[in-house]
Amino acid sequence: MELLKDLTLILLATTVVGHYCTRIGIPAVIGQLLVGVLVGPALLGWITLSHSLESFAEIGVIILMFIAGLESDLQLLKRYLKPSVLVALMGVLIPVIGTYAVGMLYNLGTTESLFISVIFAATSVSISVEVLKEMNALNSQEGTTILGAAVVDDVLAVIILSVLVSTTGTAVGESAAQSSSLLLTTIEQVIYFAAIYFVVRWLAPYMAKIGERLMIPMGPTLMAIILCFGMAYVAELVGLSDVVGAFFAGIAISQTSARSTVDRHIEPVGYALFIPVFFVSIGLNMDFNGLGKQLGFIVVLTIVAVLTKLVGAGSGAKLAGFSWGSATAVGAGMVSRGEMALIIAQIGYQAKLMSPVRYSAIVAAIIVATLLAPFLLRWTMDRVHRHDVDRSKIRPAD
Template sequence: MELLKDLTLILLVTTIVGHYCTRIGIPAVIGQLLVGVIMGPAILGWLHLTHELDSFAEIGVIILMFIAGLESDLQLLKRYLKPSVLVAALGVLVPVAGSYIVARAYQLPFVESLFISVIFAATSVSISVEVLKEMNALSSREGTTILGAAVVDDVLAVVILSVLVSTTGTAVGDTGSSNLFITTIEQIIYFAAIYFVVRWVAPYMAKIGEKLMIPMGSTLMAIILCFGMAYVAELVGLSNVVGAFFAGIAISQTTARETVDHHIEPIGYALFIPVFFVSIGLNMSFKGLGHQVWFIVILTVVAVLTKQFGAGLGAKMAGFSWSSSMAVGAGMVSRGEMALIIAQIGFQAKLMSAMRYSAIVAAIILATLLAPFLLRWTMNRVEKESQREKDEMKSA
């Protein structure tokens, strides 16, 4: 069976590469991304992103974001809501402007340029979550702001995409303004319903899980809630990771939090999460990119810098130090699966030419590969600055 061969190969190689990456101080997620690039169509061609692998990868990112929500502090998320909104807003506006200018400079049509700018407005925080977890900084003010901003960023990107697709008339199904209005209402209802899930549904499900006479009853109920909220999020036009993240937050407020956390991490990290990170690299292909090298390089640089400084400026305006602001900006740089999904939607809706599609995917993956290095470097600066301030206080 082809799937078993692919999974064996992925798990074997990512285990070895992850071990040595950690040993030399490189985020393990970088090794997993590179495994996908090297073993995929871009270089060796040993692995291809089949429907089965893509399904495993989707479950992987859902579990990863569920764990992020599970390990988040709800009070901290509330406390850093204002910085999160500022970071997300500027982290969308600046990349939209920068990417649009690059596309127009290459004389791309107006609609295609606008769509490319929407792609690079998106943030995929799953990779940042992994790096922050490795550094034990997920619950830091920088980590909390990144998580909050990523949710707002997701919503903004989806809204902009919906408006663009519905107003061009070239989309599959041509949704129209009435459907856009309905979708917006559905999303508002979804976010309102999250309060009831956190307040009543999750505690009730946790109690049922504790009474079930089967192994890991609490964890099974948590997974049901996670997948259910992820599914409904997709139904209303949001990313499934938004639903998974809030499901994690909901379970984190119950007595089952520690039990679920203890059980869910082995399930995710032993199988699904490595497949997700490898799948991003499998999207990379060098075929037909030779004459677009400078377009890819310039777009990648602009994608990284605009997100870094746009989101970082939002953090600075919210009162963060420059080093913390740059760390927050670095945490928002990764585009990952969110940008790839938007690119695919636009390609199917004929908002982007086939020639540019491969170049865009290459720029997304390059930006995603750079993101963990930037985040680790900036977070290390934050730690050094914090330690220096503590030493100065002691000496005073």
């Protein structure tokens, strides 16, 4: 019964707030994030993040990234592979250096500073995807590069985290055992990415055909959801984020004849229930208790987290030949940390890589940076659009 009450309140609040955010030109996702802060422990305390809500939220982000893959252009992703890798590499390197320096400045010690740098090296583009969809820019060069870079970024963050936990962690199993399994995990991830070709080329089309022959309603959509959840599950088994599996499942289905049917059926399911719960859940992680004494640390960490990702990922795009405006937009699209950073923070906390005192402050910095990300992306993408429109008006002299 408690779950029904929470869902009713969340859906009512996000519907009203989303409507007015859209009317005044603010991304609806901002309203959903703020609803979580408002009704959660940070302010009113009406809703806490229960296990049931976490499950709904996880399904929400999986569906969101599946839709992103479904609506992505595979040829564009291939075309922008090199820029995506450069953006991811620079978008990890610069934040690692910057946030490590912040940790050392506040005398956190080498291990804790290293772990904080890993947290803020991660990127969660689920919020950026939502903003890009609202702006019809998911398949622009900026949107495509952001999506590709997010996948590479996720792999890099997982590898760095695995090394750090296996060499310095004390609570998550034996260090020696983890170190010996690191190579196996890496091999499993390589096999997973190699298997994606098999899924795109053969498995997804075969499942789409089976779905069309099933004598039940929405057969192709059901088969697509099975593929999505299955690939998300296997991704987690090999140490990757489930959203990586969901994204590539969407890519696979997008190459089949069932693409438009699945897209038409899956969006109402996601946006009517699961996706709003996911965005609200990020705000529910916010808690202001005891943060007053760490306000300076939070402010500095948030500023560095935003700027290093913006500069790092943006410089990677610039090195790939993008204009300054487009490079800045790509950097803005990589600023959001979201659920990926929160998951890494939780793993590190359990492995005793960070103190309980700093954990709440780091979660607060993650959420504030995530709240700022949609504004930055909207502003920079608007600038790119205006520049493109102005350039299209220029005509050669007669």
